[in-house]
Amino acid sequence: MAEFVTVGRSDEVPEGEATAFAIGDQEIAVARVDGRLYAFDDICSHRRCNLALGGEIDGTTITCECHGSVFDMETGAPENPPATQPIAVFAVREADGEIQIER
């Protein structure tokens, strides 16, 4: 059964920014846009760059700073090449000042 796992504090993800958190050996990025949280695989499907680190957020998309791939943070779909494969997305919620991701 799915469960929510706490990955960090709410204040670690300011409005308009993305922060990477580790769950085991997986790196998951959490972004906040207009107060809403998005959680997705932090590793770009093109050449494995970290998306949260330097990725540019515009609306519900994030642009990888390495080669310009754009992903929809809600669906994980690649919106602009060079990436052609989606990234995984995760359900995310906040409770008691903590960010929790569904596993």
Added chain:
Amino acid sequence: MTAPETIVVVGASLAGATAAATLRDEGFDGAVVLLGEEALPPYERPGLSKEVLRGEQAIDEHLVHPPEWYADHEIELRTGTRAVQLDASARDVVLAGGERLAFDRLIVATGCRNRTLPVPGSSLPGIYELRTADHAAAIHEATAGGARVVCVGMGFIGAEVAASLRTLGCDVTVVEVFETTLYRILGPDIGRVLERIHRDHGVTMVFNDTVASVEGDGRVEAVVTSAGRRIGCDLVVVGIGTEPSVELMAGTGLDQGSGIPVGPTLETEVPGVFAIGDVANHAHPVFGPVRVEHYDNALKMGAAAARNALGAGEVFADPHWFWSDQYDHQIQMAGFAPTWDRMVVRGSLEDRSFCAFLLDREGVVRGTVSLDHPRDVRRSFGLISSRVTPDPAALADPEVDLRTLVPAGEG
């Protein structure tokens, strides 16, 4: 002009395939024909000097679209097909063999060819170039067991090939006509930072020298330079620049050595005929005439030309952006700065982590270059497009978000 029924794209490349895809994305339901000389469906070239050359990835992983995608989108992809002549008055493209294809709109993405080494011995077996998947495979095969390689030219292709070959364990010597790596594009200061990175990785560098001849008994054995050096080697990889492939335009006056001239909307002087990607000499609204051989430009010009072929009339004003991956380092550059008067650095050349701003005499940011510091290049697009003259101290201050230096409504 009336609405097009048939659009022909010459060049089954990233630019050409993107143009074809955009035509369908925009709802064009007429015929789309995509012609390519190579046997493969369109593929992306950045990996040729890196993952494909190193044998880490097959070319299949670099296809622009899966092979079946073209038929699925009713795009007639004709590989192994060479277009030889534009007949502007008949509005036909003539193929090798004489077949004629009528078009209402034509998008030309014929790219470039590599300059070859104009010296004695340059036809010996063991001399390689890099443009196609076949070239990358050939270099990989020749170097897989380790080899002594001379890379001629230390522009981006030479530098990436040298890095990949060192990663494969080859013994690499570079012969470069200028005083350091990437000199023509990045200038001496940044060039030397890259030079040191290559030296740290064990590349032997020979600067201010050119290849005078290649020697060997039936196969490459040594390169002899103008300064008299004799460098023993098993193979030579030549990366000394390109020439635009403009032959299709013979007879139109557009087959120019500087590329096919196109206006701001990527249309040539022949109505309904567009040129994009490496071959297009574009009247850029900010930079003036510029021909760009990079991935992002191919992608964006392909999309823009397709929309304009359908009547959008969109001026192509992209600030231009590219990257180069070498070892575990990445260079990024935006803008167009053939020369500059002043360089302002955010970060440190010494520490190999910086964004450099290339300013003209008036203080306009003409280009930005980063090493392992990409965010600021991507944030400089507005500065470059708006041609504002920011305070150099703000450029140098890592705390200043470059996007805030562009007046609202500009960039």
